[in-house]
Amino acid sequence: xxxxxxxxxxxxxxxxxxxxxxxxxxxxVIDITTSCICGSDLHMYEGRTAAEAGIVFGHENMGVVTEVxxxxxxxxxxxxxxxxxxxxxxxxxxxxNGYTGFCTNVNPGFAGGAYGYVAMGPYKGGQAEKLRIPYAxxxxxxxxxxxxxxDAFALLADIFPTGWHGTELANLQPGDSVAIFGAxxxxxxxxxxxxxxxxxxxxxxxxxxxxxxxxxxxxDATGINFEEGDPVDQITxxxxxxxxxxxxxxGYQAIDPDTDPGSxxxxxxxxxxxxxxxxxxxxxxxxxxxxxxxxxxxxxPGAPDEMAAQGRLGIDFGKLFEKGQKLGTGQCNVKQxxxxxxxxxxxxxxxxxxxxxxxxxxxxAPEMYEKFDNRExxxxxxxxxx
Numbered sequence: 570x571x572x573x574x575x576x577x578x579x580x581x582x583x584x585x586x587x588x589x590x591x592x593x594x595x596x597x598v599i600d601i602t603t604s605c606i607c608g609s610d611l612h613m614y615e616g617r618t619a620a621e622a623g624i625v626f627g628h629e630n631m632g633v634v635t636e637v638x639x640x641x642x643x644x645x646x647x648x649x650x651x652x653x654x655x656x657x658x659x660x661x662x663x664x665x666n667g668y669t670g671f672c673t674n675v676n677p678g679f680a681g682g683a684y685g686y687v688a689m690g691p692y693k694g695g696q697a698e699k700l701r702i703p704y705a706x707x708x709x710x711x712x713x714x715x716x717x718x719x720d721a722f723a724l725l726a727d728i729f730p731t732g733w734h735g736t737e738l739a740n741l742q743p744g745d746s747v748a749i750f751g752a753x754x755x756x757x758x759x760x761x762x763x764x765x766x767x768x769x770x771x772x773x774x775x776x777x778x779x780x781x782x783x784x785x786x787x788x789d790a791t792g793i794n795f796e797e798g799d800p801v802d803q804i805t806x807x808x809x810x811x812x813x814x815x816x817x818x819x820g821y822q823a824i825d826p827d828t829d830p831g832s833x834x835x836x837x838x839x840x841x842x843x844x845x846x847x848x849x850x851x852x853x854x855x856x857x858x859x860x861x862x863x864x865x866x867x868x869x870p871g872a873p874d875e876m877a878a879q880g881r882l883g884i885d886f887g888k889l890f891e892k893g894q895k896l897g898t899g900q901c902n903v904k905q906x907x908x909x910x911x912x913x914x915x916x917x918x919x920x921x922x923x924x925x926x927x928x929x930x931x932x933x934a935p936e937m938y939e940k941f942d943n944r945e946x947x948x949x950x951x952x953x954x955x
Contacts, residue, residue, distance in 0.1 A: 571955070572697030573934045575624040578616030579942070581935050586625060589693060589701035594640030597705040599650060602716075603723040604695045605629035606934070606951040607654075608753050609864055611942050613687055617822075617871045620687035627953075628654035628684040629726035630695030631712070631719075643706045650709040651911075652702050653903030654727045656682035656692050659707035670902040675703070681900065696934060698955040710907050713915065720922035721914045723952055724758070729910055729921045731862050731901040732758025732818070736766060738860030738897030739814040743767030746812040748804050748852050750845045752780035752792075754950045755862060756818030757924050760788035763816075765919060770808060774800045774848075776824065779946045787923050795826040801852045811854035819845045820863030821877070835944040840873050843882040850889050859896040928952040 574584045589598050604627045613620040631651035634644055644650065656676075657669035663680065664672050675682035676690035685694015693701065702709050712722050721729075732755050741747055747768050749759045752775035763771050773784035774793040781792030793803045805811060825841035842865070849859050865880065872878035889896070913919035926949040929937055937951045 570698035571931060572625045573627060573694070573931065573953070575613060575620055575626060576622050579614065581614065581626065581938050583932055583934065586697065589699050591636055591638045592701065593703060594638040595704050595706065596638040597634050597641055597644055597702050597709060598636040599630075599632035599700050599702060600635050601630060601632040601695050601698055601700055601955050603631050603719055604697070604953045604955075605723055605726065605728075606696075606937060606941055606953065607727060608755065609686070610938075612822075612864065612866075614938055614942060615871065617869055618687045618866070619868075624685060624687065625694040625697055626685045627694030627696030628686055629723065629728070630684060630700050631723050631726060632700065635699070638705070641705050644709055644711070649712040649714055650702070651712060651722050651725045651907070652684070652695070652700070652709055653730075653907060654683050655900075655903050656684065656690060656703060657708060657904070658704055667905050668902050669904045670900040696931065696953055698931075710911060712911065718914050718922070720925045720928065720952060721920055722911065724921045724924070724950075725903075725907045725911055727901070727903065728754045728758050728924070728950070730903045730906040731755050732760075733762040733906050733910065734901035735759040735816040735818055735860040735862040736762045738862065739816055739858045741766055741768060741814050741860075744769045745814050746770040746808060747814040747816065748772045748774065748812045748849070749790075749816040749818060750774045750800070750848065751818035751863065752777065752784050753818065754924055756816070757783055757788070757949070758921060759816045759818050759862070760784050760790045761921060764788045764790075765913070770812070772804045772808070772812065777944060777946065780949060783924065783949065796830055799826065801848050804852050811852055811857070813854060813857050815849040815853040815857065815859045817845050817849055817859065817861040817863040821865045821869060837871065838873075842869075842872065842877045843884050846882065847885045850885050850892065850894065853892075853894060855892040855894070857892075857894055859894060861896060861898040862901060865898075925950045925952055928954060931955045
């Protein structure tokens with residue numbers, strides 16, 4: 570079968586790879602109908618991880634079951650499913666407590682597993698024609714038959730639950746004001762989640778006008794362009810003070826607004842991996858809460874300085890302490906949210922598909938990786954169709 574294979578920094582290719590097979594009685598194999606390119610994939614694509622050539626990318630996957638292991642009891646051939654990006658066993662202590670992003674059984678020596686991602690276990694990615702889903706009774710979420718809501722359901726694998734998770738980490742409540750840094754797919758989904766939850770005011774910070782326009786149009790948010798002035802000052806002036814909650818949907822590749830933009834193109838030389846965290850500390854009120862679903866890593870080969878290369882950041886912890894703020898971090902436990910979010914989509918109370926900018930064939934993946942990596946205008950969420 571064909572798949573998107575990592576070749577090295579800034580290079581992926583469509584290659585023939587072995588088809589997945591049932592390896593354990595709890596497995597199923599699916600024919601992929603939609604797989605997504607994620608901002609997290611860009612970290613590997615850019616050479617900012619220890620990823621080695623040969624990885625099949627793709628942790629946001631949905632499709633139709635074609636093979637079923639003998640021990641699988643809730644799924645059958647022909648079922649339409651979406652798989653959380655977390656690979657989880659369902660019975661370790663973390664899984665039993667709902668922390669499926671930190672399963673201790675699926676990836677020995679590491680808390681958490683995922684499809685097609687460096688250090689996240691031996692699980693091939695789904696930017697391919699087929700995918701094996703282990704512990705399938707636990708990991709595969711069944712969807713209605715047919716192809717209705719295909720784009721929206723595909724987002725249940727990661728970005729819609731992850732955006733929701735960001736607001737949960739911040740303990741967002743109805744009537745709260747919230748500042749969300751980053752208007753990529755996760756940031757937009759965090760803003761959309763805040764709207765669904767009844768946030769009173771939503772501020773979304775980014776530098777790409779088309780993304781800010783999406784936040785304003787679909788999330789009733791106020792767009793804040795950090796190239797036009799300090800985002801903390803912009804938010805506090807418009808809000809009349811500090812906000813209740815904050816969400817970091819950027820992570821360790823955050824751009825420092827005090828650096829010279831030079832051009833409209835994304836420039837790694839402008840990175841400051843602690844800048845968004847410190848802006849959140851500044852913009853959120855005393856005793857407010859910060860949700861941090863944005864990715865931070867323990868090592869970064871492309872970091873701007875030696876300390877950041879070791880995952881050690883210059884955070885204003887004294888100010889955080891002084892303001893009595895709480896923060897929550899960590900990757901999303903998708904199963905905590907995906908069933909409810911699926912049902913919101915089915916009932917027409919949520920439709921996150923507006924974030925999708927491109928649905929293209931698998932063969933176009935190399936071109937779309939380049940466009941997404943360049944943060945081109947109009948490229949927000951890319952779906953791949955084998």
